[in-house]
Amino acid sequence: DVFMIPKDLPYEELIARYRRYRRSRIPVYEGERHNVVGVLHFKQLLRPMAEGGKPPVWQELVRPPYVVPEVQKLPPLLREFQRRKVHIAIVVDEYGETSGIVTMEDVLEELFGEIREERDREEREIVLRPDGSSLVLGKTPIRHFNEAFGTGIPDLDFDTVAGFLLHEFGRMPAPGEKTSREGISFTVERMKGLRIVEVGVRPALPEKEG
Known part of the structure; x- marks a missing residue:
């Protein structure tokens, strides 16, 4: 299963799940899991975490998702990743429901053979x-x-x-x-x-x- 978080997740639980799963970019859904409304870049929470004080409203940091259809061809998808400067896209089926995610590394592996992480x-x-x-x-x-x-x-x-x-x-x-x-x-x-x-x-x- 794709690691996602609900939009109404309390801040403390968000931190706990991050420490468990260690994902830098986290899809956020509202209501049902197939309704992805954005992506949280966890790096944006690091400064508030380091400074302490009042927990931030993390929902305000969620960015709109880059959504692609299941039939999206890989070469143009790679170009879009580079143009938009994003590393993750939400994949939707013909009904507009989320069926998964795809990352830039996924695309590179398919196009150029399996690559190893740094x-x-x-x-x-x-x-x-x-x-x-x-x-x-x-x-x-x-x-x-x-x-x-x-x-x-x-x-x-x-x-x-x-x-x-x-x-x-x-x-x-x-x-x-x-x-x-x-x-x-x-x-x-x-x-x-x-x-x-x-x-x-x-x-x-x-x-x-x-």
């Missing part, structure tokens, strides 16, 4: 090491890091793990320097000039009392 490419962004720690490339997108480690680090002020560490340190760190966030310890392992190239990641050790 995190599965030859130069792996995240590699598990024998000691249980992970080696993470500095250029790994924060959203990929969050998906892999179940964290919720906002990516509004930076896009990559390297950018996040620069933000945390407030300066250019040196190899071997450490910081922690959300129960995760980050160690700068390799620099190249002014670039953070590789980062060691492992669960943070609990602080000793007294």
Whole structure:
């Protein structure tokens, strides 16, 4: 089944479902599931979540859906994805009811053969090491890091793990320097000039009392 949420879903339940399913673009329906009224880009909720305070009215952030018929040809669909700068479309049947969703990656896989997501490419962004720690490339997108480690680090002020560490340190760190966030310890392992190239990641050790 396609992961969707009802438009009347309470904010707290929305956050709980996001943490469970980790979808960045979520179809929103009203009444019956076949009546999709828009798409929620969860990234828009990250700043309110980080700032705390009064929960936002998430329904106001729902964008109108891009709707395509089941008989839509793939080449023009890809062109429309690129022209509209969207990555997801709602597919409807001959009766106008939602029958599924299609993403840009789906189209690319059909047209050009199966492609691997960036995190599965030859130069792996995240590699598990024998000691249980992970080696993470500095250029790994924060959203990929969050998906892999179940964290919720906002990516509004930076896009990559390297950018996040620069933000945390407030300066250019040196190899071997450490910081922690959300129960995760980050160690700068390799620099190249002014670039953070590789980062060691492992669960943070609990602080000793007294």
